[in-house]
Amino acid sequence: MKYLSQLSLLLPLAFFVGAAIQYVGLSSSDYTFSSMVIRDGFIMISLILSLPLVYKQKWASDRNVLRGLRHLFFLVLITSAILFLSGNRLASLRDRFFDTDFLRINLGDNVLIISWAFFAIVFMLIALGTLRNLIYIKRKKSTAAIFTWLMIFLLLYSLTSLPEYYTDSILNKVPLFKYLNYAVLFILINFSVVNSFRVSWINYLNKKQKIACFWGGLILVPVQILFVLQFRHIHPIVSFSPLLERFIEMGMVFITIYLCMSFLALLAHLPTAKLYDRKIQQIQSLHDLSRALSSEFNWNKLVRTIVKLASEVTEAEYAWLELYGPKKGALALISSKQLIEIERKSWNAECVEPLIEWFKRTKETMICNQINKNDLVKNLRTWKKDIGSLIAVPMIASDRVVGFLYVGKRFEFGFEQDDAEMLRAFSDHATIAVENARLVEESIVKERLEQELKIAHEAQMKLLPKQMPTIEGIELDAVCVTANEVGGDYYDFFKLGDAKLGIVIGDVSGKGPSAAFYMAEVKGIMEALSKEVLSPEEMLIAANEILYKNFDRKTFISLIYGILDAKSKSFTFCRAGHCPIFFVRGEKDECQRLEPKGLGVGLDPGPLFEKSLQQERIKLKRGDTLLLYTDGVTDARNRDGDEFGEKRLEDALLAVRDKVSIDIKKHLIHTIYSFFDGQNAYDDLTFIIIKAV
Numbered sequence: 068m069k070y071l072s073q074l075s076l077l078l079p080l081a082f083f084v085g086a087a088i089q090y091v092g093l094s095s096s097d098y099t100f101s102s103m104v105i106r107d108g109f110i111m112i113s114l115i116l117s118l119p120l121v122y123k124q125k126w127a128s129d130r131n132v133l134r135g136l137r138h139l140f141f142l143v144l145i146t147s148a149i150l151f152l153s154g155n156r157l158a159s160l161r162d163r164f165f166d167t168d169f170l171r172i173n174l175g176d177n178v179l180i181i182s183w184a185f186f187a188i189v190f191m192l193i194a195l196g197t198l199r200n201l202i203y204i205k206r207k208k209s210t211a212a213i214f215t216w217l218m219i220f221l222l223l224y225s226l227t228s229l230p231e232y233y234t235d236s237i238l239n240k241v242p243l244f245k246y247l248n249y250a251v252l253f254i255l256i257n258f259s260v261v262n263s264f265r266v267s268w269i270n271y272l273n274k275k276q277k278i279a280c281f282w283g284g285l286i287l288v289p290v291q292i293l294f295v296l297q298f299r300h301i302h303p304i305v306s307f308s309p310l311l312e313r314f315i316e317m318g319m320v321f322i323t324i325y326l327c328m329s330f331l332a333l334l335a336h337l338p339t340a341k342l343y344d345r346k347i348q349q350i351q352s353l354h355d356l357s358r359a360l361s362s363e364f365n366w367n368k369l370v371r372t373i374v375k376l377a378s379e380v381t382e383a384e385y386a387w388l389e390l391y392g393p394k395k396g397a398l399a400l401i402s403s404k405q406l407i408e409i410e411r412k413s414w415n416a417e418c419v420e421p422l423i424e425w426f427k428r429t430k431e432t433m434i435c436n437q438i439n440k441n442d443l444v445k446n447l448r449t450w451k452k453d454i455g456s457l458i459a460v461p462m463i464a465s466d467r468v469v470g471f472l473y474v475g476k477r478f479e480f481g482f483e484q485d486d487a488e489m490l491r492a493f494s495d496h497a498t499i500a501v502e503n504a505r506l507v508e509e510s511i512v513k514e515r516l517e518q519e520l521k522i523a524h525e526a527q528m529k530l531l532p533k534q535m536p537t538i539e540g541i542e543l544d545a546v547c548v549t550a551n552e553v554g555g556d557y558y559d560f561f562k563l564g565d566a567k568l569g570i571v572i573g574d575v576s577g578k579g580p581s582a583a584f585y586m587a588e589v590k591g592i593m594e595a596l597s598k599e600v601l602s603p604e605e606m607l608i609a610a611n612e613i614l615y616k617n618f619d620r621k622t623f624i625s626l627i628y629g630i631l632d633a634k635s636k637s638f639t640f641c642r643a644g645h646c647p648i649f650f651v652r653g654e655k656d657e658c659q660r661l662e663p664k665g666l667g668v669g670l671d672p673g674p675l676f677e678k679s680l681q682q683e684r685i686k687l688k689r690g691d692t693l694l695l696y697t698d699g700v701t702d703a704r705n706r707d708g709d710e711f712g713e714k715r716l717e718d719a720l721l722a723v724r725d726k727v728s729i730d731i732k733k734h735l736i737h738t739i740y741s742f743f744d745g746q747n748a749y750d751d752l753t754f755i756i757i758k759a760v
Contacts, residue, residue, distance in 0.1 A: 082113035083188070087181045090307055107229065107310040111222070114314060117188065118218055121196040132201070132268045133276060139197045140287055143322075146190045147294040149183075150303070157183065157303035184304040184311060191318045198262075198325055205267035205605065217258040217321070224251045225314040259321040263328035269336050277337055284330040291326050295319045369504050370402035373472070373497045378404050380493055381458065381486045383474035385451070389416075390462075390470035393505060398423070398470070410451060418450045419459075419471075426461040427468060433459040434487040436480040456481035460490050462498040465525045469498060485598075492591045495530065499584075530590050536560045538568050539633045541687075542728040542758040546736065549751045555582030555624070556697050556751035557589060561597035566633040569597050569606075572755055573626040573645065573668075574697040581622075589614065589624055603628045603641040604682040611643070611668045611676050623669040627695055636759065638693060639684040643668050643676075646698055649717060651724045653690020653759075658717040661685065687759040692731065694720055696754035703739055703752065711742050728758040 086109035150157075156179065199214055227248040272280060298319060305312045370388055378386040387403035400414045416423065422433065422443045435441045436456045438448055444457060454475045462470045472494050476482070528549070535543045547556055555575025563569050571593055575582040589610075596609050606628050614624070627648065629640025640648070644667030650659040663681040670676070687693075696716070703711040719738040723731045732754075739752060 079113040079116035082109045082116065083185065085109050086113070086308065087184075090181065091177050103309070107308050110308045110311045111226065114188075114222060114225075114311070117192055118222075120192050121199055121218070123196070132204070132271050135197050135200055136280060136283070139194060140283055142190060142194060142197075143287060143291055143294065146186070147290050147297075149186070150294065150297055150301070153179065153183065153303075157301050180304060180307050184307045187304060187315045188311070191315055194322055195318060198322065201268050202262055202265040204265075204271070206265075210265060213258060213261055217255070217262055220251055220255040220258055221314060221317055221321070224248070224255050224317055225310045227251050228313040229309055255317060259324050260328075262321070263325040266329050266332040269329070269332055272336075277333060280333055281330075281337060284326070284333060288323075288326050288330050291319075291323050295323050366504050369500060373500070374402045374404045377472055377474055377490065377493060377497075381474045381482065381490055383458075383476055383481075385454065385473075385475040387473050388470065389473070390501065391468070401470075406451075413450060415450075418446045419444065421446070422459060423471070426459075426471065430461055430463055430468070432461075432487045432491045433457070434482055434484065435459075436482060438479075451475070453477050455479040458482050458487050458490050460487075460494040462494050462501065463529070464498050464502050469501065472497065488594075492594065496587060496591075499587075530587055531558065532560055536562065536568055538631060539566065540636065540760060541568075541631060541633060542760050543756070544728040544732045544758075545753075545755040546732055547751060547753040548736070555586045556699065556753040557586045558695075558753060558755055559590060559593060561594070563597070563600050563630065568631045568633075569628065570631055570640075570695070570755065570757070571626060571628045572695045572697065572753065573624050574699070574751075574753070575624045576622055576667075585618070585622060585624065588617065589626075593628075602682065603630060603639055604680055607641050607643050607665075607668065607680060608673070608677050611671070612673055614669045615672050618669040623667040625667050631757065636687045637684055638687060638757065639682065641665060641680055641682045643680065644670075646696055646701065649694040649696075649720055650685065651692045651694075651720060653688060653692075653724070656721060656724075658721055660713075687757075689759055690725070691759045692720070692724055693757040694754060695757070697751065699751045700739065700754055703742065705742055705744055711739060715742070727760075728756045731756050731758070 086106045089106050089109070195218075202214055203210060269277070269280075295316075298316060302312060304315070370390075374386040374388050377383070377388075385403075385405045387406060388401045389398055390401045391398050398416045400411060403411060425433070425443055433443065434457075435444050438454055438457060439445055444459075447454065447457070455478045457473065457475045460472045461468050462472060472490065474482075474486075474490060528547070531547055532545070535545065537543075543560075545558055547558060549556070555577065556573070557575070558570075558572040561569035561571075573586075573589060575585045575589065592610055592613055593606075596606055599609075601609065607626060610626070618624075623644070625645035626643040627640055627645045628643075629638050631638050640661075640663075642648075642661075642663050642665040644665055647660040647662035650661050651657070652659070661683065663683045664679055665681060666676045666679040668676075694716075701711055701713050701716055705711075715738070716735075719735055720731070723734045726734070735754065736752075
């Protein structure tokens with residue numbers, strides 16, 4: 068393989084050297100049509116053998132986009148500078164080439180033209196290789212084929228353009244060949260534009276990097292355009308090889324189109340660059356909270372951590388935590404950030420009493436961007452005079468309000484709905500931590516552990532959807548029945564528009580409170596990522612990249628994420644190490660297992676996970692039924708130790724395939740618990756039913 072790799076470099080170089088020797092060795096009398104054809108033949112072979120080098124470059128990837136952009140930036144600037152410096156000399160040599168009284172130029176000029184030709188080939192191969200790696204980031208199935216066709220038509224266009232230079236050729240007198248050249252050019256431009264839309268690498272840049280690329284683009288795009296115009300004006304290597312001249316020229320046109328499209332896409336991303344960075348920061352804060360709170364039982368340190376992270380996750384100036392005392396005690400200000408001493412001492416529950424009563428009725432999050440105009444919180448200004456906007460979240464455990472978490476800013480309109488949703492997710496974690504810390508303070512260990520499991524169980528159930536979403540033409544139903552202790556089963560739905568619904572089901576490895584905490588962390592991540600409306604494959608790749616950094620190496624989660632499209636009546640999904648989906652066609656008495664490839668989330672940092680993932684799409688007809696489930700269903704055991712198994716689940720599903728979704732759910736639950744025969748469930752039982760009606 069080592070020798071083959073060296074040979075792949077030497078062969079195209081040998082043909083180029085052959086063309087150069089033939090060019091230098093000819094006398095003016097030998098400079099004929101046939102000699103040009105031979106030289107262009109050498110160049111064509113050299114180009115074909117060189118193209119694999121475009122596919123072997125690794126200067127740009129999803130993990131090092133900036134390196135590829137830097138290579139391209141300096142490559143274009145250096146090449147442009149060389150062209151502008153040697154432009155006058157190259158232009159004069161071109162004019163002498165087209166002169167009817169052409170005489171052979173001296174050796175120094177020959178070396179200049181050949182050197183420029185060689186440098187132009189190297190520049191083009193490196194530039195195309197760099198663009199190819201950028202285009203392949205987040206590639207689709209058709210990406211490689213479209214780029215390959217671009218390379219093919221780039222060579223074809225160079226070949227079909229030759230009659231324009233070969234005035235003695237018979238092909239120059241055939242109009243059809245000229246039209247063929249136009250057709251190839253049209254297709255080449257189309258492939259260039261299509262490839263130029265592949266700019267997913269912009270998503271990998273943070274705000275600082277996007278701004279740097281913006282200023283770099285302001286320099287690079289005009290330089291590249293001037294570079295192309297100067298090249299077309301000078302025609303620096305037409306005397307050496309018209310074919311190479313056209314190849315380099317159209318390659319530069321493609322580079323220009325791609326750079327312009329990338330710059331426009333970057334401009335579109337700039338307004339949301341800060342929002343994207345903020346979203347990543349919020350997700351990271353949520354991870355920090357989950358880790359810190361799940362292991363922190365020191366009461367004073369815990370409450371300080373809650374208000375500190377609450378202000379960070381919402382970028383608030385103030386934050387304070389109010390909690391009821393144990394056993395229905397009075398409400399008290401427990402911890403705060405950026406409140407002065409007189410404010411902490413003068414606090415009392417009366418200033419927010421209307422808000423507290425509203426919380427007890429609705430248990431909803433309050434976001435207020437104008438304190439003075441909201442009757443529920445305007446009395447708060449009597450205590451905190453410099454507050455302009457506020458978010459308040461009730462902390463609920465076991466359907467009981469245990470306290471309230473507030474964040475505020477001096478100015479009005481300081482918060483968005485996204486801040487409220489993130490603080491709500493944050494408070495769910497904080498509530499569990501607060502209750503656990505209180506239990507730790509109790510002297511009886513058994514009572515503490517039982518209460519911890521109860522709170523974690525109820526908090527886990529609270530994180531699951533409270534009602535089924537509605538989507539036209541589809542019936543949905545789901546159930547999650549936990550075992551004696553909390554576990555890691557999880558399902559959720561995400562509205563992705565009027566006619567699309569994201570569906571996820573998962574199972575965290577292990578059992579107990581740790582699995583429940585990880586499940587809550589997964590829920591927060593999936594909710595945050597669902598707002599980006601990613602494809603199932605992109606969604607799981609992004610989730611894996613985040614979770615791998617935060618899971619310990621003994622923990623992983625199996626997931627299925629899919630998008631249900633009511634308009635196209637289709638379900639597109641990816642499976643990350645989870646149980647297969649059972650699919651029953653309405654007109655057939657058989658159950659089909661859908662089991663595309665996929666590795667569990669959190670097992671691999673990225674490359675292997677992304678490579679193993681396989682996205683699948685199925686069309687749904689009236690009467691079709693999909694069953695998504697966790698292994699707690701099939702691993703359920705009776706008194707004799709026999710597993711319920713997939714065969715019994717298939718039979719149970721087929722028996723009610725003509726029923727509505729709620730009847731299917733009832734039948735499956737009845738069948739499973741009948742199999743138990745009074746035995747307690749070993750694991751959580753979770754499944755989702757999707758019925759096309």
